[in-house]
Amino acid sequence: MSVKHENDFRLFVKNAKQVVLVCNGGERFLTKDGMQKLPVVENGSLIIGNDGLLKAVGPVDAIDARYKGASFDTVIDASGMVVIPGLIDVHTHPVWAGDRVHEFAMKLAGATYMEVHQAGGGIHFTVEHTRRASEEQLLVDLTRRLTRMLRTGTTLVECKSGYGLDLETEMKMLAVIERARLASPICISSTYCGAHAVPRGKTPAEAVEDIVHIQLPRLQEKMTKGELQVDNIDVFCEKGVFDLHSTRTILQAGKDMGLQLNFHGDELHPMNSAQLGAQLGALAISHLEEVTDEGIAAMAKSKTxxxxxxxxxxxxxxxxxxxxxxxxxxxxxxxxxxxNPNAYCCSMPMVMHLACVNMRLSMDQALAAATINAAYALGRSHSHGSLEAGKEANLLIVDCPRWEHLIYQFGGHQELIKYVIIKGEVVYENKNTMSY
Ligand SMILES: [Zn+2]
Structure with a gap:
């Protein structure tokens, strides 16, 4: 083993046309004006230490002067390319068996949600296949999906359980996520989502009972023993699934175990999920298609x-x-x-593009939402989400002259992303980029 000296570094990324910092004042999240124009170093370089943390980011000349005589394990010449923070995906359901391509065809042919359901489709189709699948098979599939995510630029991803809806399968899914977390280069935030749906044969009240008195205590036991590391708890708060009262009961039980609250709310019906989340100190609420003005005000105030x-x-x-x-x-x-098997897209560049076109975010806002704010939503913005000294060196080197190309070239990310780097290690290199 070689001894590392003070002047040895893991990686030097030099001469980038742009380095998009996203933040440069230690911000934990960005809102309003802070998202309008993200800080960019034109002609910049980065130094990454042997601990995988960013040591310095700045103009080429300043970095050259400061690190004269230093040695590096790896040097990447990023001339003509841009560097941005690794993308962060705050919401995925990546552990499942049995795809639903047939359902997509049915829906395109005009089938309604209920018709799909009656044909044996929907979430219960996935639940049945996932219950039957072995832990090994689920891990093989999850690993492939994580690799795909990595290649599209995701360096930190939230992964939910929730296609078991019973003790055994939920724990199996969390075990699969845990094994992937230990074995894959991508950073994972793990979420218990046993309240994703009410299982067949149970009433919502019985499902709550099972979650609070059987599943969560078992999870606590496994976390205490160090068998599982779970970060968040999720509930599908929706009419006919888990109502506001049930959602509160489950989230409170999770909060008492020290889990971060990050749940599905106000998707198909206005449920006042946003107000509930704000009240409970939730870190994040997903969906919000049907959120009310009061819900928006409550979330702004509670920093949810x-x-x-x-x-x-x-x-x-x-x-x-x-x-x-x-x-x-x-x-x-x-x-x-x-x-998830009903929405098969794991590309954050495409997500950012859709956010810009359909939700009217600017490109700066979309990038902030997929980096620093996404890190905040997972409780990781002290270490992830921007290119600032002291943070994990998770970054993308993209073969284009301005960073906005990654959003602008819809579906073109596979031609543009040249390197994906996690903690200063190259985890993906694309030798065939084609910027134009
Ligand atoms: Zn979801």
């Missing part, structure tokens, strides 16, 4: 992030959430892909 999911609104043809009203009110807006 709104996780908007443009691909779901697009694929399900839902009304768009009122992103502009949220931004004007000072809500912390973040983005997620909602990757």
């Amino acid at each position: 992030a709104a996780v908007l999911l443009p691909t779901t609104a697009y694929i399900l043809r839902l009304p768009q959430p009122r992103a502009r009203d949220m931004l004007d009110a000072g809500v912390i807006v973040a983005l997620g892909s909602d990757f």
Whole structure:
């Protein structure tokens, strides 16, 4: 083993045409004016230490002068390219068996939600397949999906359980996420989502009982033993699924265990989920297609992030959430892909594009929502989400002359992303980029 000296560094990324910092004052999130024009270093370089943290970011000349004589394990010449923070996906359901491509065809042919359901489709189709699948098979599939996410520029991703709806399968799913967390380079924030739906054969009250008195205590036990590391708890707060009272009961039980609250709310019906989340100190609420003005005001005040999911609104043809009203009110807006068998997209560049076109975010706002604000929504903005000294060196080197190309070239991210770097290690290199 070689001894590392003070003047040895893991990585030197030099001569980038642009380095998009996103933040440069240690901000934990950005709202309003802070999202209008993100700070960019034109002609910049970055130094990454052996601990995987960013040591310095700045203009080429300043970095050259300061690190004269230093040695580096790896040097990347980013001439003509741009550097941005690794993207963060705050909302995914990536552990499942049995795709639903047949359902997509049915829906395109005009089938209603109920017709799909009666044909044996919907979430219960996924639940049945996931219950039957082995832990090994689920892990193989999850690993492939995480690799795809990584190649589209995601370096930190939230992963939910929630296709088990019973003790055994929920714990199996969390075990799969835990194994992936330990084995994959991508950073994972793990979420218990046992309240994703009411399982067949149970009433909502019975499901709440099972979650609060059986599943959560078992989860607590596994966390105490160090078998699982789970960060968040999620509930699908929706009419006919878990009402406001049930949602409160489950979230409170999770909060008492030290889990961060990050749940589905106000998607299909206005449920006052936003107000509930604000009251309970939720870190984030996802969806919000049907949020009210009062809900928006409550979230702005409590600093509860709104996780908007443009691909779901697009694929399900839902009304768009009122992103502009949220931004004007000072809500912390973040983005997620909602990757799941019903909305098969894991590309955050495409999510950002859809957020710009359909939800009317500017490109700066979309990037802030997919980096620093997304990190905040997972409780990680002290270490993730911007290119500032002291943070984890998770970054993308993109083969284009201005960073906005990554959003502008819809579906073109696979041609543009040259390197994905996590903690200063190159975890993906694309030798065939084609910027024009
Ligand atoms: Zn979801």
